[in-house]
Amino acid sequence: MSTPYYIPEQNVPLPPKDADVITTACDYCIVACGYKVYRWPVKGGKVGGPKAKENAFGVNFPVEVLGPWVAPNQHNIVLHNGEPHHVVILPDKQARHVNTDGDSSLRGGCIAQKCYNPQKPTRDRLTTPLMRIHGILQPVTWDLALDVAAAVARHVIAKHGDLAYAVKTHSYQYLENTYAIKKYALRSVNTVNFAFHDAPSPVSSTPGFRDAGFDNFGPSYQDWKDAETLFICGTDPYETKTILFTQWIKKGIEEHGQKTIMMVPRRTAGVAYVEKHGGLWLDVTPGTDLLVVNAIARLIVENGWEDKEWIKNWVNDKWGSSSGFGQGTRNTPWQWRTTWGQFQTKGFDDWKKWITSQDEFKLANAARVSGIDPKKIMKAAEMMAKPVNGKRPKTSVMIEKGFYWSNNTGNTVAISALGIIVGAGGRPGQVIGRAGGHQRGGAGGGKYPRNKSPMKVPGRRRRALDTDTWLISGHTRMAHVIGTTWIQSMCSSQELAARFQELTAGNPHQVRSINKDKIIETLKKRADSGGMVVINQDIYLVDPIGNQFADIIFPVATWGEDDFMRANGERRLRMYHKFYDAPGEAKPDWWIIGQLAQRMGFEGFDWKNSNEVAEESARSSRGNRKDYNMIKVAAKREGKTLHQKLAEFGTEGIQGPVMMMDDGTLVGTKRLHDTTRKLPATGAAGANMINKKATHF
Template sequence: MNLSPIPFAVRSTCPYCGVGCGVTATPLPDGAIAIAGDASHAANRGRLCVKGAALGETIGLEGRLLHPAVREDGALRQASWEEAIERVAGGLRAIIDEHGPDAVALYVSGQLLTEDYYVANKLMKGYIGSANIDTNSRLCMSSAVAGHKRAFGADLVPGCYDDFDLADMVVLVGSNTAWCHPILFQRIARLKDARPEVRIVVIDPRRTATCELADLHLPVKPGTDVWLFNGLLSYLAKSGVQDTAFIDAHTNGLAQALDAAQVDCADPLAVARHCRVEPSDLMAFYGGFAATTKVITAFSQGVNQSSAGTDKVNSIINCHLLTGRIGQPGMGPFSITGQPNAMGGREVGGLANMLAAHMDLDNPQHRDTVQTFWSSPRIAEKGGLKAVDLFKAIEAGTVKAVWVIATNPMVSMPDANQVQRALEKCELVVVSDIIASTDTNAFADVLLPALGWGEKDGTVTNSERLISRQRAFLPVPGEARADWRILADVARRMGFDGFDFDSSHAVFDEHARLSVFRNEGARMFNLAGLCGLTAHEYDTLEPVQWPVRRGADGALQGSARLFADRRFAHADGKARFIATAPRAPVNAVDPEYPLVLNTGRVRDQWHTMSRTGRAPRLADHTAEAFIDMHPQDALLYGVREGELARVSSRWGAMVARVQHGGGIARGSVFVPIHWNGQTASDARVGTLVNPAVDPVSGEPEFKHTPVQVERFGVAWHAFVLSRSELALDQVAHWTRVQGRGFARYEMAGRGQLRERAAWARTLLGVTDDADWLDYEDASDGVYRAVHVVGERIEQCIFLSPRTDLPARAWLASLFASESLTRLDRAGLLAGQALGMRLDTGPTVCSCFGVGRNTICDAIAKQDLRTVPEVTACLKAGGNCGSCVPEIKVLLMQTRAREAA
């Protein structure tokens, strides 16, 4: 098969966060793909974060699922598409015939394109007749959806990114924007540089990299956001800041919302005590908000991922409704989505409690509208099972078949061990994926190879309602197919009409036409201007924000903002204040588990790392999972920085390395979400997470799980850099990341190693006649060895009873050399760089590969005082800017050492 890419630059969209950056992909003569930001795309204007910039490193076919597979006698074997489709369609049909449509389910993903999502929703709700289709977007933004629907009457984000440029105050709530949405963060940073008087407020229990930009950081007690914003609502009302004309003409429910806000939240001092913030800081926030008309309040997972997430969202929206700060430039509540097409999934009804085109399952007129348009034999009549309840139903046996598409619930779901029990018991597990081996795929009865980014074609919608094209620039690998096509193939095999799509363009056109069907202005989601696009018009579609219409000249007209006319989507056209009674997180207090676990992302990784884990430059910043905790808590619980510890809850446990990041309050710990069964022995944080959910949105409580931390005792620590894969069955703890031409393994063991050389040779698979250089200090337990093939390093291992192992960066650089020098060989055995080769230290700037030691050395030797000076000297911080907060810290630390 010809795997040559299309021989010209293609404009597409980044597949990571909800910022929705435009990218260009250009083939190079050596077969690589050059990725750059699309300067014409409104979301990023040519900028990319390091994850987006590294996309070219993730498109290889290593580990790809390229052919269908079916399970027989406990083992998967390659199968034809004909057999695989029949296995899926026949299995679903048999279960439906015996147990009814609610006995089957789809669990899909914000990684899907809108066209994929549309066909999945149509199949389940309109033809199978069940609403048992939910998405991993349930885990990150469903509270925002529920809050929008309660306040506005539909899932509507009022503003756009341009509003950040126009604001006089930006409040970031539960959002480490610097790491999770770097391009949007850099937009805010540029605003601050241009207008220093703009106030930046960060509300987050942790002091994250985002706080380095803030004028004010409120480190609220986890779970107290409703207290904080109810207090703000009460303060604004008492201060006379409300927009009475707007409230009277365009809202309902203020009295009830204010009554709820008076309970425990009328006194700012009481709010400060409950939220554990300084009263002066709280009043600075309240006073600043009251005095500033153009305020953007942007919120993300720290708000949504809570058993009170929907109330948190509405408590924020209430403050904007009270002041009338919505629908106008530079102001409003703003939900920042986590995935590239979380918004597109919402447009087509991808959640279990929604219908396509922003219509409602509990509305008989809406159900009739959708069924009539689809000419479908039936329509789901009630909401389906949301993610957590779905997997509980699978374990209970009421759902007997599940089709998982483009997601890895064995890692990402809360109480992930329960997900494992569910998949083990499920009669039929189908998985569509691009990767052959994931934690979830291990339980599949049928594996279906899907197209990946760069191969598939369709649309995505970002956080500001901007629809963009994601275009193919790579050929189809193996037998992979588009997800919409796989779904349509199964639907037709099940005997359903209505799935004769021949392209993503055909799917999109049907999606657009549904948005205007029986829509006489009643539904704000409206793609009238995109109906009837030709294939060429679809291929060349420029980014546009919905609602979309056409002007008199036929040109597309998007909508930057909603509610400028003060009309909302409730039947009476008015917005709703929602009474939000403060309440503690579910399972908040547990004497046996005295610490509170918070989870989230790290800077350079994405979800469960099936894509980012392929890019070596993305592994350098954070190479393994960690437990971030306060030094006093570490002392209290008998664990030390740099050593391994076990975190456990009532639902599960995991092991990772303790660190003191300096941003965590006493009583809390933070663990990243990314590591899985392919990248670590025991680091799936989902096994710990509290499965309590918000009663309205069904979103789980990822930010508040009672846990305990204890020492994970080991006898030795080691790391290996190896060009070949290792078998690690006998190692008590390990983590694996991809380097440039090698894999890096961090490991630890419990048993004493008496024959270290023999053990190391066995682990690395080295024969007796190999070129093997080693050093051993038997009394100290230290062992070092290097395996050389020809003149090139093949593998190296460093072992010690302590954690003080040599720096990895300079060792990794040796793998780029075609031959080892004598000094290199001596340095390998000495455990440190010798001669002219320098240890650059852990990576700070992943875009340009600049290490911490390099930055600190330049600061000291060249008397650098500012980030721009560091950038001019080393390039660090000059691309996506994600590392700028860390560079600021290094500047302060280096200057402090010099002053001492």
């Protein structure tokens, strides 16, 4: 009997001088550091040497700290055009943006191990379509899997209505994939039984930001560095967005003495660093953030430290909002949710009167409930707003999920008000926004058909359908789950898991034949009997949604396996190039959706490659934070594709929204709500679209 053990690699090959060099970005956190992939054939045994003239880096080895040294985790062997190739994946050492020191997080530094290699843990990747027959997932052809899925879907929609067909999907993946999925679900199937990975309904996670007029990702990374005081709530960027901390926030602390306040329950590594360098830790008891934020705001206005000029120039009174200036007009979700202004203050003075009249926001009470020393809360208010020698501090506010997922409405409304009174708007070093979780790859393939939702709030108003309760109630007869676990990512309750089990494996109608017609007939009977058919589309077999409940599995190609576009937390658009073959028969989401949609009789899904999807999606991006339509316009003028044009920006990319100047030059947007930005006096020309978020709120 032998014991398996791991033998680490002792040698890593250097890429030779003629290795292919492909740009990409890290696939993990929101920061999306720029990377370069060095690729060359295994055949022939060619490798680079230690002298500058012998390797693709053009440097002599050994190299300086943070130089292009190759660790074992940065090397892998993949298939390219069916032949084994070495790949070495390193952060771009010439990067001028994002990871400006050519550094990476520990996660990103090991991203070469994400590539499929059957001799490594990625051997578990899905490589072929699967279908559950006799209770066992068995390999089948793409044609069989797609034909069965389409036939059952057509039946479910025809007999039980489009609300019986659910699509639960990632919102964060690549623009080409999310566009295809939303076009299919929202425009073609036109189902309201649709939700993203992080919520049971397509709703805002930060409604307070929306009401105040703040975009979640308005700031640039430079702004986080340039702030004189930075208030961070609900995250430690060092732990979760390492390069954002080390390349930007940490440099702000070191170079100009930024004072950083972190409100998190744990004393993390980031907290320890901040405290050591003159910052402040608000050791909040989970769930009490709202009291602390409003206590800080109350202290600021009681002492007259609010940014009076900013408030005078940029904050609406009730008449302004009700008349259609800024957020809060009566045709927006804001007024519907607040019962026609019942809870709306009349402006800053009215809000000040309200917050100073609430006992729960008194310093002593907030300190007692939150567990934070009252002296620290007072210190935070001073650091954020108290003028020194007549000069106000440049304060920015950063939030993330630990803050807004606990009480998203109350917390984000409170932090928006605090941000407003300290002048954190759209000026260099004075911003408010999210730090970010996943990268931003959502594209607008279709509009959510809210009016079809059977769920309502008092009166005639409809709300987005809750896909969890709809499924538990037995109304979902077919569930198409894409890139998410559903059960674990939602309430993760025994009730939801038990209901999945009951509606799928617990239903008497189980496939026990390899005949396509019999398979289709069986799954139709299950749906008609009150059961549910499940399609799971993912890169790995996930438990339990795929392993236990799915009837059909679609294997997906991902990062490095097709050409994709995506943006990071400062809206920086870049190409994520294909550099190796997808495992087995795995296909990208856009291809799978396109094939399924065509079999269901929907038109407009006959894309030949990911660039065609990207170009179709470009128009739908107009006016949003990632607006890349003008990149396509420029590409067509030059006889290029959208992907080719964006690729010219390399790892630098370009920040959305993208505008085109009169001479054809493409210009990105450093920050949204930029009150210092000067737009053309004549307004948007040609195909340009300027959203009011460019310079206003």
